[in-house]
Structure formats: C-alpha cells, structure tokens
Amino acid sequence: MPTSFDQSVIEEFRANGGKVGGPFEGGDLLLLTTTGARSGKETTTPLGYVRHGDALLVVASNLGAPRHPDWYRNLLAHPVVQVELGARTFEALAVPTEGARREELFAHAVRAAPGYADYQARTTRRLPVVVLERAEPEGWEPPREVTTLAAKLMEVHTWLRAQLCQVKTEVDAHFVARAAHRGPGAPPAPGLGLQIRQRCLAFCQSLEFHHTSEDQHLFPGIARHHPHLTDTFARLAGEHRTVARIQRGLVALLTDIGIADPERFHAELDRMSTELNAHLDYEEEQILPLLADVPWPPAPPPGPSS
Incomplete structure (x- = not known):
C-alpha cells in the first residue's frame, strides 16, 4: 500500500496530467505500478526518473537506506510493469543494469540529479539502475483490427x-x-x-x-x-x-x-x-x-x- 503522502502525490499526478506540486514540482516524475513479489497485488509508487536517449531510468535509491525498496524486489519477481508518464500509460519491461553499463548509466543519472550520489554515499548497497524498456518483443506490430x-x-x-x-x-x-x-x-x-x-x-x-x-x-x-x-x-x-x-x-x-x-x-x-x-x-x-x-x-x- 502506498503511504498517505505517496497516495496524495498519485492522486495529484493523475488529476493533472502528470504535474504535481510540493517537493516534486518541476521535477521529472512517473508512476510505476509493480506486482507484489509475494502478495501478487499491484502497488503504485511515484518515482523520479532520468532520460537516457529514448530510455527511461529509475534508480532504486530508497533514499540511501540499506535495503532495496519494495518496488525493486517486485520487478525482479514480475518484470512487466505499468508506467504512467504525463497523460500516457503503457507497459514496460524493467531491466536492472549490470557491470560497465550500470556504472555508465548511474554516472549519467548523477549528472542529471546529483542527489543520487548522496544516496549512494549513505549506504554500502550498490544502488540499482533500472531501464524501463518497451514490453513488446522487438519487431512486434499488433494487428490493426481484431474482430473474431x-x-x-x-x-x-x-x-x-x-x-x-x-x-x-x-x-x-x-x-x-x-x-x-x-x-x-x-x-x-x-x-x-x-x-x-x-x-x-x-x-x-x-x-x-x-x-x-x-x-x-x-x-x-x-x-x-x-x-x-x-x-x-x-x-x-x-x-x-x-x-x-x-x-x-x-x-x-x-x-x-x-x-x-x-x-x-x-x-x-x-x-x-x-x-x-x-x-x-x-x-x-x-x-x-x-x-x-x-x-x-x-x-x-x-x-x-x-
């Protein structure tokens, strides 16, 4: 269940086409809906994101806490997630990055939002960088009309x-x-x-x-x-x-x-x-x-x- 603060952000986000005030005003924010690793229930979380070309990156910082956030553990169990970005809603495949690619993308995220470096400094946990890719298989084109x-x-x-x-x-x-x-x-x-x-x-x-x-x-x-x-x-x-x-x-x-x-x-x-x-x-x-x-x-x- 989202916290009362998160729930108020979610409601404001959906009511205003992705725009919110308060601490997130003017920032890049999306809503990520994951399926519970154990419960199987859907949970929506407001998250900051960083663009890298056409890709969207989210960092499992958990504000520098020693444990990964629940949404990260959820997407490891159920990789297909729902993303709300502005007025758009779409499915994505959530892929945590590894090795040199993780280092490159984390450095990119820090340049865009320096707070991630502060969160990393607070914990020995390596903050996961997750790429939200298109969920459709490569080359997939849905049929124009399905009537039967x-x-x-x-x-x-x-x-x-x-x-x-x-x-x-x-x-x-x-x-x-x-x-x-x-x-x-x-x-x-x-x-x-x-x-x-x-x-x-x-x-x-x-x-x-x-x-x-x-x-x-x-x-x-x-x-x-x-x-x-x-x-x-x-x-x-x-x-x-x-x-x-x-x-x-x-x-x-x-x-x-x-x-x-x-x-x-x-x-x-x-x-x-x-x-x-x-x-x-x-x-x-x-x-x-x-x-x-x-x-x-x-x-x-x-x-x-x-």
Missing part, C-alpha cells in the same frame, strides 16, 4: 512466439560473444545476465497466464459445443503439461541466472521452442476454424429486463 476470437487467439500466439524468439536471439548472441572473445579485457560473464532473465521471466509468466486461461475458460467452453473433439482437447491438455514442466525448469534456472549453467539454460530454451511451436501449430490447426465466426470482443451480457 480466432484472430485474438492468433494475436496472442504471435506475441508468445515473438517473445520466445527475442529471448533465443539474446541467448544466442551471448554465446557468440563468448566464443568470439580473444581479449584484452574480461570475457562475457559465465551467467546470462539480468537482461535475459527479465525478458525470459516475462515470457514464462505470459505463457503461464495464457495456458491457464485456455484450460479454465476457453477449452471447456469450446468442448461443450464440440464433444467429438475429446481426443483433441486431451492432447492439448497433455501438451500444456509438457510445456509447463519446461517452463518451471526455466524459471528455476532464472532464479540464479548469474551463476546458472548457460549450456543447460540454452538446451532448455531450445526444448521450449520445439515443444511450444509444435503445440501452437496443432492448436491453430484444430481450434482456429471453430472460432472464426465468434465475435471479439464478446458482446456485453444483456441487462436486467425492465
């Missing part, structure tokens, strides 16, 4: 494929960089890094949400009207369980991504790609024709009769 449930399902599948493809591209690039290193300087770290962790965790959480929704709502609804497809839905449920096992393995590796065996992670990611793409292909072949005439979004339920 078949088109909506295909949109979600395309999103998942693009997310997985981007994770694989980043992992492959990591292996290429390690193989190509000849010095001087240190080779890429043996782990895969927070960029890959956050992107892959976001993919795993999107996939879990999608398959849970299908198992609990979409598939039972279709099955009631197509009892002859019992074997099809049994196969899809089995494939969901297989994909979920791989997903749980990936999430376990992501817990310690900095020291996880990258070869094992690479192999599990390839296995996920093979299984998931085969599953999506089969689902589209069997299910999409059944949804081609179902309107999206669904019509609202009829109101009470007068």
Whole structure:
C-alpha cells in the first residue's frame, strides 16, 4: 500500500496530467505500478526518473537506506510493469543494469540529479539502475483490427512466439560473444545476465497466464459445443503439461541466472521452442476454424429486463 503522502502525490499526478506540486514540482516524475513479489497485488509508487536517449531510468535509491525498496524486489519477481508518464500509460519491461553499463548509466543519472550520489554515499548497497524498456518483443506490430476470437487467439500466439524468439536471439548472441572473445579485457560473464532473465521471466509468466486461461475458460467452453473433439482437447491438455514442466525448469534456472549453467539454460530454451511451436501449430490447426465466426470482443451480457 502506498503511504498517505505517496497516495496524495498519485492522486495529484493523475488529476493533472502528470504535474504535481510540493517537493516534486518541476521535477521529472512517473508512476510505476509493480506486482507484489509475494502478495501478487499491484502497488503504485511515484518515482523520479532520468532520460537516457529514448530510455527511461529509475534508480532504486530508497533514499540511501540499506535495503532495496519494495518496488525493486517486485520487478525482479514480475518484470512487466505499468508506467504512467504525463497523460500516457503503457507497459514496460524493467531491466536492472549490470557491470560497465550500470556504472555508465548511474554516472549519467548523477549528472542529471546529483542527489543520487548522496544516496549512494549513505549506504554500502550498490544502488540499482533500472531501464524501463518497451514490453513488446522487438519487431512486434499488433494487428490493426481484431474482430473474431480466432484472430485474438492468433494475436496472442504471435506475441508468445515473438517473445520466445527475442529471448533465443539474446541467448544466442551471448554465446557468440563468448566464443568470439580473444581479449584484452574480461570475457562475457559465465551467467546470462539480468537482461535475459527479465525478458525470459516475462515470457514464462505470459505463457503461464495464457495456458491457464485456455484450460479454465476457453477449452471447456469450446468442448461443450464440440464433444467429438475429446481426443483433441486431451492432447492439448497433455501438451500444456509438457510445456509447463519446461517452463518451471526455466524459471528455476532464472532464479540464479548469474551463476546458472548457460549450456543447460540454452538446451532448455531450445526444448521450449520445439515443444511450444509444435503445440501452437496443432492448436491453430484444430481450434482456429471453430472460432472464426465468434465475435471479439464478446458482446456485453444483456441487462436486467425492465
């Protein structure tokens, strides 16, 4: 829960298109909504930010306290966050920076807002610098119009494929960089890094949400009207369980991504790609024709009769 002071800032921010008075007047302020690492509940926090090119940076300073702020621990558990900037609201992927990039961006943040240097001086904790990146996979373009449930399902599948493809591209690039290193300087770290962790965790959480929704709502609804497809839905449920096992393995590796065996992670990611793409292909072949005439979004339920 936001403090009463934070809540008053949030209300003023939303009422005035991002403008606030008091200690934040004239400053660069955004609202960051994260999902609780333990509670799963959404919490909104007003934060100062610094621009770096097209990127937005937030520093987990916690005013120089010895512990990371709650919002930082939340985004490590749930990387997709909501950002309110001025009158705009959008989703972002929150990626803590590492190594030389963290040093460069922290120095940039200090030049823009010298108070961050004071906060760093108060604590032995290295203040995390978080980049708020676009949540959409690279190259993703949403369809212009979705009017059927078949088109909506295909949109979600395309999103998942693009997310997985981007994770694989980043992992492959990591292996290429390690193989190509000849010095001087240190080779890429043996782990895969927070960029890959956050992107892959976001993919795993999107996939879990999608398959849970299908198992609990979409598939039972279709099955009631197509009892002859019992074997099809049994196969899809089995494939969901297989994909979920791989997903749980990936999430376990992501817990310690900095020291996880990258070869094992690479192999599990390839296995996920093979299984998931085969599953999506089969689902589209069997299910999409059944949804081609179902309107999206669904019509609202009829109101009470007068």
